[in-house]
Amino acid sequence: MNYSIIRYITGWVLKFEAAFLCLPALVGIIYHETDSISYFGTAAICLVLGVLLTLKKPTSRSLYSREGFVIVALCWTVMSLFGALPFVFSGDIPSYVDAFFETVSGFTTTGASILTDVEVLSHANLFWRSFTHWIGGMGVFVFILAITPLLGGSTMTLMKAESPGPSVDKLVPKLKDTSIILYGLYIFLTALLIIILIILGMPVFEAFCTGFGTTGTGGFGIKNDSIGSYSPAIQNTVTIFMIMSGINYSMFFILLRRKWKQVFSFEEVWWYLGIIAVTGGIIFSNIREMFPTAGEGLRHTFFQIGSVITTTGYSTTDFNRWPELSKSCLVLLMFIGACAGSTGGGIKVSRILILIKSIRKEIATIAHPNQVSKIRLNGHVIAEDTIRSTNAYMAIYFVMMSLSVLLLSIDGYDFTTNVTAVIASINNIGPGLESVGPFGNYAFFSPFSKIILIFNMLAGRLELLPMLVLFSPACWRKR
Amino acid sequence: MKIIIVGCGKVGYTLVEQLSAEGHNIIAIDENMEKLTAVTNNFDVIGIEGNGVSYEILKEADIKGTDLLIAVTGSDEHNLLCCMIAKKAGNCKTIARVRNPIYHNDVEYLKNEFGLAMIINPESALAQEMSQIVRFPFAQKIDSFANGHINLVHFRVDTDSVLVGRSLQDIRLSLKSQMLVCLVNRDGEVTIPRGEFVIQAGDVLGVVAERAKVNTYFKQLAISTTRAKDVIILGGGKTSYYLAKILLKNGQNVKIIEIDRERCEELCERLPKATIIHGDATDHNLLLQEGLEDADVVVSMTNLDEENILLSMFCQSNSNAKTITKVNRVNFSGILDQLSLDSVLYPRLITADYITKFVRSASNSLNNDVENFYKLAEGQAEALEFSVKDDSLVTGTALQQLRIRKNTLICCIYRDGQVIIPSGQDCIMPGDTVVIILKDYKINNLDEILER
Structure with missing residues (x-):
C-alpha cells in the first residue's frame, strides 16, 4: 500500500473541493446571504488541510488498483464529510449526520433528502445541494484528470474505480483527453438545458439548480413538490434531458464522429430506449384514467419513468398513489438503472444485458453441452473477466441490500418503506415508495439507519467494490 | 502524434512505454488479449483486440486520422502487409519490423516499392x-x-x-x-x-x-586499443549471423559455437569464412578447448539471458577477453550493473530507440530535425544530433551568451568535415551538425534548449 500517494491525492481533492465551495459562497454574496461565511469558512478549512497534505510530495508514484480503489472511496467520503460542514455552520441542518446524509445524497446523485421543507433553505445552500449533483454526476476524478497533470502515469485505476459500468472505455487514447471530452459534452448538455429552461420561463437561479440536478441525474428539487409546479413544457424538457443524461456518453461521441455503423450496433443504448418505451406503454395504459387528458397522462408517465430509470429522482406527481402494476414497473426500473458510462446509477443496462445473455448461454449449454459460445455486447465479445465481475457485482449487490434492509428494520417502519429506501439509496435514485415516496423524505430514520443508507449511496455510486475495499484489512497492509 | 502500434510483444510493449511517455496518442492492436491488457493497464493507451492486418480493425483504430503505423508483430509478412494496407487506407507513415535474413537484401526495394518510411531489422541493428x-x-x-x-x-x-x-x-x-x-x-x-x-x-x-x-x-590514457582479432560468438541465432558477416568483412576471425546441428550446417553454408563449432556453449571444457583464453572478444548470444550472463562472468574470470552480453529482458538491468560486465546490450531497447528517433524527427513541425537519438543510462539522459537550419534561434551567438537550460551540454559541433569541441566563445552556424546531451527534459527541436 502506497500511503503517501493516497495522502497526496486526498490533499488535492480537498483543494478542489475548496474551489467548488467558493461557488455557493458567491451565490450567497449575490443574494446578500450570511451563509457565504460558512461556505468561505469551509473552503478555507479544506484549503489549509489540502495544502498541508500536499506539502510533501509522495515518496513513490506507484498507483496500483488497490490504491486506486482506496483513493476513490476515501476521497468521496472525505469530500462528503467536509461538504456537509456548511449546512451545519449555517444552521439550516443542525445535526451533522443529517448534513452528511444530505451531502452524500448530493455527491452520489441520489437526491434523497432529510429536509421536510426545502423552500426555507438559503440560495447558497440550495445551490450547493444541486452543484454536488453536478460534480458527482460525471465524477470528481474525471474532472481532476481533465484539468491537471498531477497524477501522471497510470491513472487508469482511478478512472476504473470511479466510472460507472462493467468496463471502462476510453474514447481517445489519452485519459486526459477522454476526461476533457466527457466534461465538454457534460457542460454542453447542462448549458443547453439551462438556456432552454430560462427561455421557457424558469427563473435563472432555479434553472441552474434544475439543470445541475437533471444532467447529473441527481434529483434534489428546490421546491417541495420537486418539478410538479412548473409548466408542462418545462417538465417535458426535463424528461428529455434526463433520458439523454442516462445514455452512455460514448454514444454522443460516436454520434459526433458520425460513425453510423457503431451507432446502430450500440445495443445498450437501444435497449435502454426500448425499455423506456415499453414500460411507458404499460404504465400509461395502467394510469390512463387518473388524468383528465391523454397528454397529461403521457407527460407524467414518461417524466416518472425517465426520472426513475436514469436514477434522477425528480417527480411531477405522487406515484406512490399509482396502481400496483405501475409501482412494480417503476421499482423494476430502479434496479435496471441507466447506461454504463452515463451519469446515472443503478445496476446499468449493460450489466443486465450481460446477465440475460449469460442466462441464455447457460440454458443453451444444457441443450448442447459441448457448444462453444461467447457473449457479445455492442458488437464486441465480452471478456470472461467482465462476466465474472458482473456476476460478483450482482452477488455483492444483493447481499448488501438484504443486510441493509435487515439493519433498517430495527427502526420498525413498514417493509415497503425499508426495502424501497435501500433500493433508492443503493441505486442513487432518491424517492422510494410509502413514507420515502416522492413527496416524503428520509428525516424520520434514526441516525444509525441514516449511516447505513449513506454507505449504500456511496457504495452504489462507486459500484460497490471500492467501498468494500476500504474495509478489507488485506488492502491496507504494507506490501 | 497519433500512432498505431500493431503487435504488443517485447518490442511493441517497449515502444508503447517509450512513445506514450513522450506524450503521443497511441492505439495498440494485438490478437492476444492478455498481452493487450498488459499494455492498456500499464500505459495511457487504447487497446483494440484483433488482427492488425484487417482493414476493418484498422478502420476501427481510425487509420485515416493516424500519422504513423508501426507493425511489430512476430511475422514479417504480416508486418509488411499491415503497412501496405495502412498506407492505402490512411496514407500514413509506416514502419515495419522485418527480421528474416532472407529479406535482408530486399530492404531497400521493399521500402521504396511499398512506400514504407522505415524498415527495422532488430537483429541486424543489434x-x-x-x-x-x-x-x-x-x-x-x-x-x-x-x-x-x-x-x-x-x-x-x-x-x-x-x-x-x-x-x-x-x-x-x-x-x-x-x-x-x-x-x-x-x-x-x-x-x-x-x-x-x-x-x-x-x-x-x-x-x-x-x-x-x-x-x-x-x-x-594508457588504455589498450588493440583491435580485436579473434571473436568467439556463443549461440548461432540471427544476430550472430549478421554480426559474423560484418566482422568477417572487416577481416576478423570469427568462431561461432552453436548447439543445433542443422543450424550449424546452415551457418556454415552462409558464412564460408567463419569457424562453426557444433557444441554446447555452456560446456566450459569446450570453451577452453576452443581458445577462450586467447580470444579478444566473447559475445554471449544464446536464447537464455541467465545463460548469457553466466557465460560472460565465466569468460571474465578465465580470460582477458572483452565480453558482450545480450539480455532480452530489460527489467533486471539495475542489478546487472553491479556485476560489472563489460558490455550489456538490450535488443528491444535498441529497436525502440531507432523508432523513437524516427518519431521524434517526424513529429517535429519545424526544420531542425533530430538526425540521431540515443537514450543513455536507461533513459536518464539523451544524446541528440541536430542539423542546424538557417532560421534556428541558437545560431550566430557565442555559446556563453546563449541562455541555455540547465542540464544541457553542447558536446560537439561538426562543420565542413571539422569536429569542434566547443568552448564558450564558439558559436553554432547554420549548416552545422550539433550533438547535444540532456538530462531531465526532452526536446524535439534544437531551439528548445534555450530558456523560455
Whole structure:
C-alpha cells in the first residue's frame, strides 16, 4: 500500500473541493446571504488541510488498483464529510449526520433528502445541494484528470474505480483527453438545458439548480413538490434531458464522429430506449384514467419513468398513489438503472444485458453441452473477466441490500418503506415508495439507519467494490 | 502524434512505454488479449483486440486520422502487409519490423516499392551496434553521430587507470586533447559533469571525440586499443549471423559455437569464412578447448539471458577477453550493473530507440530535425544530433551568451568535415551538425534548449 500517494491525492481533492465551495459562497454574496461565511469558512478549512497534505510530495508514484480503489472511496467520503460542514455552520441542518446524509445524497446523485421543507433553505445552500449533483454526476476524478497533470502515469485505476459500468472505455487514447471530452459534452448538455429552461420561463437561479440536478441525474428539487409546479413544457424538457443524461456518453461521441455503423450496433443504448418505451406503454395504459387528458397522462408517465430509470429522482406527481402494476414497473426500473458510462446509477443496462445473455448461454449449454459460445455486447465479445465481475457485482449487490434492509428494520417502519429506501439509496435514485415516496423524505430514520443508507449511496455510486475495499484489512497492509 | 502500434510483444510493449511517455496518442492492436491488457493497464493507451492486418480493425483504430503505423508483430509478412494496407487506407507513415535474413537484401526495394518510411531489422541493428563495440574493445557502448564521424564512447574506469582521482579540467590540460567527458554514470546515477568533477574508479564515462582520433586518445590514457582479432560468438541465432558477416568483412576471425546441428550446417553454408563449432556453449571444457583464453572478444548470444550472463562472468574470470552480453529482458538491468560486465546490450531497447528517433524527427513541425537519438543510462539522459537550419534561434551567438537550460551540454559541433569541441566563445552556424546531451527534459527541436 502506497500511503503517501493516497495522502497526496486526498490533499488535492480537498483543494478542489475548496474551489467548488467558493461557488455557493458567491451565490450567497449575490443574494446578500450570511451563509457565504460558512461556505468561505469551509473552503478555507479544506484549503489549509489540502495544502498541508500536499506539502510533501509522495515518496513513490506507484498507483496500483488497490490504491486506486482506496483513493476513490476515501476521497468521496472525505469530500462528503467536509461538504456537509456548511449546512451545519449555517444552521439550516443542525445535526451533522443529517448534513452528511444530505451531502452524500448530493455527491452520489441520489437526491434523497432529510429536509421536510426545502423552500426555507438559503440560495447558497440550495445551490450547493444541486452543484454536488453536478460534480458527482460525471465524477470528481474525471474532472481532476481533465484539468491537471498531477497524477501522471497510470491513472487508469482511478478512472476504473470511479466510472460507472462493467468496463471502462476510453474514447481517445489519452485519459486526459477522454476526461476533457466527457466534461465538454457534460457542460454542453447542462448549458443547453439551462438556456432552454430560462427561455421557457424558469427563473435563472432555479434553472441552474434544475439543470445541475437533471444532467447529473441527481434529483434534489428546490421546491417541495420537486418539478410538479412548473409548466408542462418545462417538465417535458426535463424528461428529455434526463433520458439523454442516462445514455452512455460514448454514444454522443460516436454520434459526433458520425460513425453510423457503431451507432446502430450500440445495443445498450437501444435497449435502454426500448425499455423506456415499453414500460411507458404499460404504465400509461395502467394510469390512463387518473388524468383528465391523454397528454397529461403521457407527460407524467414518461417524466416518472425517465426520472426513475436514469436514477434522477425528480417527480411531477405522487406515484406512490399509482396502481400496483405501475409501482412494480417503476421499482423494476430502479434496479435496471441507466447506461454504463452515463451519469446515472443503478445496476446499468449493460450489466443486465450481460446477465440475460449469460442466462441464455447457460440454458443453451444444457441443450448442447459441448457448444462453444461467447457473449457479445455492442458488437464486441465480452471478456470472461467482465462476466465474472458482473456476476460478483450482482452477488455483492444483493447481499448488501438484504443486510441493509435487515439493519433498517430495527427502526420498525413498514417493509415497503425499508426495502424501497435501500433500493433508492443503493441505486442513487432518491424517492422510494410509502413514507420515502416522492413527496416524503428520509428525516424520520434514526441516525444509525441514516449511516447505513449513506454507505449504500456511496457504495452504489462507486459500484460497490471500492467501498468494500476500504474495509478489507488485506488492502491496507504494507506490501 | 497519433500512432498505431500493431503487435504488443517485447518490442511493441517497449515502444508503447517509450512513445506514450513522450506524450503521443497511441492505439495498440494485438490478437492476444492478455498481452493487450498488459499494455492498456500499464500505459495511457487504447487497446483494440484483433488482427492488425484487417482493414476493418484498422478502420476501427481510425487509420485515416493516424500519422504513423508501426507493425511489430512476430511475422514479417504480416508486418509488411499491415503497412501496405495502412498506407492505402490512411496514407500514413509506416514502419515495419522485418527480421528474416532472407529479406535482408530486399530492404531497400521493399521500402521504396511499398512506400514504407522505415524498415527495422532488430537483429541486424543489434549486430551493427555490437560490431562497433568489437571495433573498440575498450568501450562498453559506442553511439555514433554525423554519419559516424563523431563517436560517443562509453567506458568504465578501472581501479588502476591514470584517470582515477583527477579532475576533468586537469585531464583536459594534461592531455591537450580534443576530447570531452560529457556524461558520468556513477552507481546508476547520471550526471553531466563540470570541470571540477573528480573521477573515481568504477565510473562509467561518456566521451565525445572524433572517430578517427578515438584510438589516439585512449592510447594517451594508457588504455589498450588493440583491435580485436579473434571473436568467439556463443549461440548461432540471427544476430550472430549478421554480426559474423560484418566482422568477417572487416577481416576478423570469427568462431561461432552453436548447439543445433542443422543450424550449424546452415551457418556454415552462409558464412564460408567463419569457424562453426557444433557444441554446447555452456560446456566450459569446450570453451577452453576452443581458445577462450586467447580470444579478444566473447559475445554471449544464446536464447537464455541467465545463460548469457553466466557465460560472460565465466569468460571474465578465465580470460582477458572483452565480453558482450545480450539480455532480452530489460527489467533486471539495475542489478546487472553491479556485476560489472563489460558490455550489456538490450535488443528491444535498441529497436525502440531507432523508432523513437524516427518519431521524434517526424513529429517535429519545424526544420531542425533530430538526425540521431540515443537514450543513455536507461533513459536518464539523451544524446541528440541536430542539423542546424538557417532560421534556428541558437545560431550566430557565442555559446556563453546563449541562455541555455540547465542540464544541457553542447558536446560537439561538426562543420565542413571539422569536429569542434566547443568552448564558450564558439558559436553554432547554420549548416552545422550539433550533438547535444540532456538530462531531465526532452526536446524535439534544437531551439528548445534555450530558456523560455
